[in-house]
Amino acid sequence: MIALWDGLPAETQDIALVVLLILPALIVGRIVLRGYAPWPLIGALLWRFRWANGLFVLLIAVSVGMGIGLLAQERGLRQGTAAAADKFDLVVTAPGSEITMMLAAVFLQPSDVPLLDGATYAAIAGHENVALAAPLGFGDSFGASPIVGTTAEFAIHLSDGRIEGRMWQDYGEAVVGALTPLQIGDGFIPAHGVGDGAEHDAHGGEELHVVGRMGATGTPWDRAILLPIETVWDVHGLANGHAPEHGEQIGPPFDPAYFPGTPVIIVRANELWANYALRSEFITDRTMAFFPGTVLGNLYRVLGDIRQAISLMTLVTQSLVAASVLLGLFILSNLFQRQLALLRALGAPARFVFAILWSYGAVLLVVGAAFGTVLGMIAATVLSRVISARTDILVSAPIGWSEIHYLAGFISLMTLLSLLPALAAFRKSIVAGLRS
Amino acid sequence: MTMPLSVTDCVVRSDRGRVLLSVPSLELGPGVSLGIRGPSGAGKSTLLYALAGLSDRAEGSIRWGDTELLALSTARRTQFRAAWIGMIFQDFLLFDELGALANASLPAMFAPRSDRSALKTRAGAQLAHLGITALKRTVDSFSGGERQRVAVARALSNDAGILLADEPTASLNRDAADALIADLVAKVRNNGKTLIAVSHDAHLLDSMDQIISLTDGQIETPSGARPA
Amino acid sequence: MLTRRAFALIALTFPLAARLYAQEGTIKLRDLYNKDLSFSELAISLEGKRIFVDGFMAPPLKAESDFFVLTKKPMAVCPFCESSADWPDDILAIYTKRTVKVTPFNVKILVHGVLELGDMTDPDTGFVSRVRIVDAKYK
Ligand SMILES: Nc1ncnc2c1ncn2[C@@H]1O[C@H](COP(=O)(O)OP(=O)(O)OP(=O)(O)O)[C@@H](O)[C@H]1O
Numbered sequence: 001m002i003a004l005w006d007g008l009p010a011e012t013q014d015i016a017l018v019v020l021l022i023l024p025a026l027i028v029g030r031i032v033l034r035g036y037a038p039w040p041l042i043g044a045l046l047w048r049f050r051w052a053n054g055l056f057v058l059l060i061a062v063s064v065g066m067g068i069g070l071l072a073q074e075r076g077l078r079q080g081t082a083a084a085a086d087k088f089d090l091v092v093t094a095p096g097s098e099i100t101m102m103l104a105a106v107f108l109q110p111s112d113v114p115l116l117d118g119a120t121y122a123a124i125a126g127h128e129n130v131a132l133a134a135p136l137g138f139g140d141s142f143g144a145s146p147i148v149g150t151t152a153e154f155a156i157h158l159s160d161g162r163i164e165g166r167m168w169q170d171y172g173e174a175v176v177g178a179l180t181p182l183q184i185g186d187g188f189i190p191a192h193g194v195g196d197g198a199e200h201d202a203h204g205g206e207e208l209h210v211v212g213r214m215g216a217t218g219t220p221w222d223r224a225i226l227l228p229i230e231t232v233w234d235v236h237g238l239a240n241g242h243a244p245e246h247g248e249q250i251g252p253p254f255d256p257a258y259f260p261g262t263p264v265i266i267v268r269a270n271e272l273w274a275n276y277a278l279r280s281e282f283i284t285d286r287t288m289a290f291f292p293g294t295v296l297g298n299l300y301r302v303l304g305d306i307r308q309a310i311s312l313m314t315l316v317t318q319s320l321v322a323a324s325v326l327l328g329l330f331i332l333s334n335l336f337q338r339q340l341a342l343l344r345a346l347g348a349p350a351r352f353v354f355a356i357l358w359s360y361g362a363v364l365l366v367v368g369a370a371f372g373t374v375l376g377m378i379a380a381t382v383l384s385r386v387i388s389a390r391t392d393i394l395v396s397a398p399i400g401w402s403e404i405h406y407l408a409g410f411i412s413l414m415t416l417l418s419l420l421p422a423l424a425a426f427r428k429s430i431v432a433g434l435r436s
Numbered sequence: 437m438t439m440p441l442s443v444t445d446c447v448v449r450s451d452r453g454r455v456l457l458s459v460p461s462l463e464l465g466p467g468v469s470l471g472i473r474g475p476s477g478a479g480k481s482t483l484l485y486a487l488a489g490l491s492d493r494a495e496g497s498i499r500w501g502d503t504e505l506l507a508l509s510t511a512r513r514t515q516f517r518a519a520w521i522g523m524i525f526q527d528f529l530l531f532d533e534l535g536a537l538a539n540a541s542l543p544a545m546f547a548p549r550s551d552r553s554a555l556k557t558r559a560g561a562q563l564a565h566l567g568i569t570a571l572k573r574t575v576d577s578f579s580g581g582e583r584q585r586v587a588v589a590r591a592l593s594n595d596a597g598i599l600l601a602d603e604p605t606a607s608l609n610r611d612a613a614d615a616l617i618a619d620l621v622a623k624v625r626n627n628g629k630t631l632i633a634v635s636h637d638a639h640l641l642d643s644m645d646q647i648i649s650l651t652d653g654q655i656e657t658p659s660g661a662r663p664a
Numbered sequence: 665m666l667t668r669r670a671f672a673l674i675a676l677t678f679p680l681a682a683r684l685y686a687q688e689g690t691i692k693l694r695d696l697y698n699k700d701l702s703f704s705e706l707a708i709s710l711e712g713k714r715i716f717v718d719g720f721m722a723p724p725l726k727a728e729s730d731f732f733v734l735t736k737k738p739m740a741v742c743p744f745c746e747s748s749a750d751w752p753d754d755i756l757a758i759y760t761k762r763t764v765k766v767t768p769f770n771v772k773i774l775v776h777g778v779l780e781l782g783d784m785t786d787p788d789t790g791f792v793s794r795v796r797i798v799d800a801k802y803k
């Protein structure tokens with residue numbers, strides 16, 4: 001049994017789970033409605049109280065929509081941020097907070113970070129299992145775009161080689177992200193610093209030229225302008241990473257003696273285990289090495305606990321809303337006591353009257369849940385757009401299996417609960433009902 | 437197909453214990469029609485409800501053939517009603533949001549699947565016979581007379597052996613009332629049904645085999661039998 | 665989501681049985697290899713079968729992936745600082761059925777999945793593994 005379950009593909013398990021979750025509702029429905037054809041009557045009653053019913057449906061839809069939107073959004077955020085960190089296997093920085101460093105290196109959030117020296121860089125770049133060791137130089141900006149000095153290899157790695165135009169070949173050349181306002185051929189003057197405090201004339205007005213444009217990556221790097229790191233060092237009046245006799249060289253190898261320092265080195269190893277070896281090797285008193293994936297994963301785990309609390313809360317809210325709707329139905333059923341009594345006077349079995357009331361509630365719940373799903377999808381889409389626009393991290397939050405499970409569970413639970421107000425069918429004697 | 441009625445020492449009290457109806461004895465042969473008259477509040481509807489097994493508070497004995505109605509459980513009484521009784525209520529009690537045919541064939545919704553189509557056909561035929569042609573239009577737009585005829589069609593749709601009618605002609609004009617009376621009487625005669633009708637309508641009462649008068653819950657002329 | 669686990673447990677109905685079985689059949693990482701790092705007879709006999717292996721989740725390279733590395737000892741102590749030449753014999757590549765939820769590196773986990781032997785290159789990362797557990801779940 002367990003072995004069979006384990007052997008099923010995830011998709012099949014998910015579908016099976018939906019079936020399993022919705023089964024109680026279906027079974028109850030089948031038992032309650034067996035042998036009857038009450039739908040015209042239920043339709044008539046629903047129509048009679050259409051305004052109240054509309055309100056009930058709306059209440060359920062909003063609460064379900066919030067739950068679903070939240071779940072989808074949370075997963076979308078996780079996937080979006082994880083995808084944004086995808087190109088960053090191993091990051092080496094000066095010791096400090098992994099989260100701060102990750103925000104700076106992966107998500108280009110400006111922060112004050114100490115530098116690593118040339119010897120450290122050389123040690124990493126020279127490691128036999130290192131396929132890519134890219135220094136990143138932050139600090140300048142152009143408009144809303146952070147300027148990052150790095151190597152051509154990193155730009156290619158980052159964009160998977162999708163560069164329109166060409167790679168830089170000289171000091172004054174830049175490659176821009178897909179969302180920067182600059183076009184190939186444009187010139188621009190970098191400002192020192194980022195944001196409102198940027199000093200525009202600090203670098204003596206040396207103009208740089210855009211020669212290439214990267215394909216969209218769905219990360220904050222889409223907003224960035226990449227330069228040869230030599231240019232960044234140069235405009236700050238530092239050594240340019242190469243001995244004077246190689247003064248015109250762009251890109252590695254760098255000469256440790258002329259290496260002004262880099263806050264971050266992005267490392268890509270050519271073997272899986274080497275990532276771990278490198279990580280251990282560069283966790284020293286002067287360097288820190290971490291996997292952004294792990295940092296994010298740990299964050300998700302911590303946030304996961306919060307999410308659990310929140311989903312529990314939404315589930316409770318949702319159940320409360322549904323319960324009050326059912327209570328409303330119970331009260332509403334007073335208004336059709338007479339019709340119910342009539343049915344029984346005409347010879348309708350008690351179960352038929354019960355079925356009418358139950359179906360009435362179940363229809364409201366299912367319709368509410370369906371609208372809620374649509375609402376949740378819209379909410380998640382809108383939220384994703386807002387977040388993507390604000391952070392440049394591509395977030396998309398389609399409805400996933402967990403939401404469908406959540407819905408199925410909710411519907412089952414509530415249709416079971418709506419057996420209770422249906423008991424109103426037996427509240428009054430028939431004659432009293434007929435006379436009311 | 438129908439059966440005789442025998443009521444003995446039947447008492448119906450209100451919630452507070454006031455006696456609403458007290459029938460020491462009432463006998464009715466199978467296929468006989470009975471008219472009930474009496475002033476408003478006399479307990480006529482109460483008696484019909486009791487005879488239909490709708491009253492929880494009825495005591496004594498109400499026998500339809502071999503069936504002691506008051507000894508049955510609620511569920512069995514409901515079954516009995518579905519199988520044997522067609523009721524016409526004083527204030528029609530239709531579902532306003534349904535059409536004439538859906539109202540008249542309402543019992544089809546809970547009838548066994550095999551009986552449904554026959555029931556619907558019968559309801560449709562009854563409506564046609566009673567001159568109701570708008571089958572789909574919801575009955576909230578119907579006149580009082582039209583509503584009454586839909587209620588009659590519904591009572592006849594399950595082809596029950598016992599018809600209990602509470603003022604079935606009250607909302608009809610003279611001609612329509614007379615037609616309905618003739619119709620009901622013919623049904624009773626030809627198909628051997630029992631009809632018990634509460635009415636103030638002299639035409640209807642005149643067509644009945646027997647008449648009783650109710651006042652203050654008491655039968656005044658228990659032996660008010662008239663020659664058929 | 666919050667209740668997936670619970671649902672799965674309800675679905676399985678015999679979580680206890682699974683746990684008992686798990687304790688009996690658990691395999692040690694080193695049992696998969698001979699001294700010369702070739703596959704042990706045990707490994708060969710279990711190839712393609714669903715097995716239990718316990719260990720620790722190494723800090724994952726990627727968030728939201730279906731892959732992680734299982735280590736014999738918690739990853740805080742570096743297992744390969746000295747030997748970087750060979751594929752170390754005390755780590756195992758795990759490909760999970762569902763997206764990995766990161767477990768702290770010092771919490772012991774029990775992995776349950778199908779044993780695969782032989783070199784395989786991960787199409788996404790390009791990393792090569794010699795031994796894997798695929799379609800895995802863990803707790
Ligand atoms: N549940 C009750 N509690 C107290 N009194 C009741 C109750 N039900 C009916 N009554 C009273 O019993 C009496 C008989 O009612 P019933 O409806 O049978 O009268 P009726 O003969 O059908 O009158 P009408 O011709 O106006 O329809 C009335 O006075 C009514 O107010």
Ligand SMILES: [Mg+2]
Nearest residue numbers: 480481526602
């Ligand atoms: Mg009356």
